[in-house]
Amino acid sequence: MFSLFPALVSGSVADRSALRFGDRSLTYAELAASAGALAARLDGAARVAVWATPTLETAVGVVAALLAGVPAVPLNPRSGEAELGHIVGDSAPSLVLAAPGDVLPGPLGALERVDVTIDPGLAAGTKEEAPGGAAAPGSAAPAAPGAVTDPGSPALVVYTSGTTGPPKGAVIPRRAIAATLDALADAWQWTGDDVLVHGLPLFHVHGLIIGVLGPLRRGGSVRHLGRFGAEGVARELDAGATMLFGVPTMYHRLAEAFDEHPGLAGALGRARLLVSGSAALPLHDHERIRAATGRGVVERYGMTETLMNTSVRADGEVRPGTVGVPLPGVGLRLVEEDGTTIAWYEADGTPAGAYDGESVGEIQVRGPNLFTGYLNRPDATAAAFSADGWFRTGDMAVLDPGGSVRIVGRKATDLIKSGGYKIGAGEIENALLEHPGVREAAVAGEPDADLGERVAAWIVPLDLQEPPSADELAGHVANRLAPHKRPRTVRFLEALPRNDMGKILKRELPRD
Structure with a gap:
């Protein structure tokens, strides 16, 4: 039988903490009980939607669907009704899983709703006594109907951001999840002894698959902050967490918080691994974190x-x-x-x-x-x-x-063809971020009658009242990279438009 969660199924770490969200937590035995009972209820469903709030219920709901062999569709609670309507219509889930008390928007109103109930007490019973055949402590999780599936069968349908049209549902097979998590275990020396802390959303790859399913595949633990903050990060790392996952915006906030939270640098320095993804981490944040913590x-x-x-x-x-x-x-x-x-x-x-x-x-x-x-x-x-x-x-x-x-x-937005050269916007952004007067930078191409495209930059300066001049920034880039890569147009902003994961939304940059 192909299993995404060997430790959960075998019961080998029954008493170990599996999931913790705020002050609520489940051991592996308790997770097996709650997810196993829910998995039995999902038997026969073609596909289930999951209202993916940053809660214990979301994690249990996704694990239950995976145990049942039913593909899950994580839904971003911040999506607008038009986008949710498209996703629900496209994926056609049989039902929606949500935490009790969650208010679901209109597009989900026609779906059967199943509340994800967390009942750690199930783990104290026997398989015969627990609903759905849930496992007792130290025993294996039940083989829910449909759970014996081939590695190529669908596990999740995760919708893309929809920047070039309506969001598309990427069908993620079970083998892709297993292969990625096992490859990361090799690259990051990730074991069941690791305790991961993060505060990422749970409707995408980084927060859900890597951040929740990753620790569960290793037989380790995850502590989700609910809401990301320096105080919570320091608290969890001081309490024994070994790894931190975040996006550049989060690491920037940590770098900004060293003075306000004197113990933060030491806590980060004690982590075994700090991981950033979803967008490039600016050089000055790399340097500030390394200087304060001794860790890259x-x-x-x-x-x-x-x-x-x-x-x-x-x-x-x-x-x-x-x-x-x-x-x-x-x-x-x-x-x-x-x-x-x-x-x-x-x-x-x-x-x-x-x-x-x-x-x-x-x-x-x-x-x-x-x-x-x-x-x-x-x-x-x-x-x-x-x-x-x-x-x-x-x-x-x-x-x-x-x-x-x-x-x-x-390729669509960041490859600038200027004067016969192919220029990557990312390397110019990195160069601009090395300037001491630049807090944030975005670069894109704009039509130019002579060059075909010219390099344009949008800058959030450290000091809005006295920003560096456009000529100074152009010279800075020319000296570090090459003259043809210097920005020909510079605009100053108070903030760059970003999505939930901290990625810059270049199509929303002002081009007056």
């Missing part, structure tokens, strides 16, 4: 359709601006617009081709970590893959001389 922040690279592709290894060198090397089992190559492969990794993981830190190509990947396709969208699925079966990520990157991947932007 590990960056990784993934996306909804591929889960995780690359990472800096726990025993590797932390180099700001890079996202490490391919995870075990993941093939990666850089491809030019004409289809020419310019750089790649050999089967033994060594880089080949143009790994010079300058040659830009689209990242294409293949491996067991990939989704099986977009739900109800064979056209989009076919377009997402090359003729020889590699997934086109749409991300542009270079390979550094040491073989590390350095992402320079999205």
Whole structure:
């Protein structure tokens, strides 16, 4: 039987803490009981939606669906009604799982609702006494109806952000989850002794799959903060947590909080691993955290359709601006617009081709970590893959001389063709962030009658009253990179538009 959660099924760590959200927690035995009882109720469902609030109920609901072999569709509670209506109509779930008392919006009103009830007392009973055949402490979780599934069967349908049209449902098979989590265990030396703390949302890959299912696959523990904050991070790390997951916005807030929270730096320094993802962590935040804690922040690279592709290894060198090397089992190559492969990794993981830190190509990947396709969208699925079966990520990157991947932007929005040059917006953003007067930076191309496109920058200065001049910033970039990469237009803002994960929404930048 293929199992995503060997420790949960075997009962080998029954008394160990599995999940903690705020002051509510479940041991592995209690999780097996509550999720097992719910899994039995899901028998026969084709697909279930999960109202993915940052709560114990969301985690139990997803685990129950996975135990039952029923694909789960996490729903972002902050989505608008039009987007939710599209997702519900597209995925056609049989029912929706929610915490008791949650008020669900209109698009979910027609669905049968099942409240996720947490009853740790089930674990004190026997299998015969517990509803749904839930397991007693020390015993295995029940094999819920439909739970014996093949690794290629769907586990989750996770919807993309919808930046280029209505969100598409990426069908994530069970083997992709297992392959990614096992590869990360290798890269991060992740074991059942680790205790992870994070405050990420639970409707996407980073927060749900890596942040909740990851510890459960290892037989370890997760402590979710509910709401991210420096005080909570310090408290959990001081109380024995060994790993922290976050996005750049979170690490920026931690770096800003060192003076206000004197114990924070020490707490972060005691963590075994600090991991950032979903967007590039600015250089000055890397430097401030390392200077205060003595520890570097590990960056990784993934996306909804591929889960995780690359990472800096726990025993590797932390180099700001890079996202490490391919995870075990993941093939990666850089491809030019004409289809020419310019750089790649050999089967033994060594880089080949143009790994010079300058040659830009689209990242294409293949491996067991990939989704099986977009739900109800064979056209989009076919377009997402090359003729020889590699997934086109749409991300542009270079390979550094040491073989590390350095992402320079999205193909659709961050590849600037100016005066015959191909320029990645990401490397200019990194250069701008090295300027002492810059807090945040975004770069994109704008139409230019002479150059085709010109480099434009949007800057959040450290001091809004006395920002650095446009000429100063252009010179700063020209000196660090090359004259043709300097911004020709600079606009100053109080803040950059970002989504829930901290990614800059470049289409919302003012272009007056």
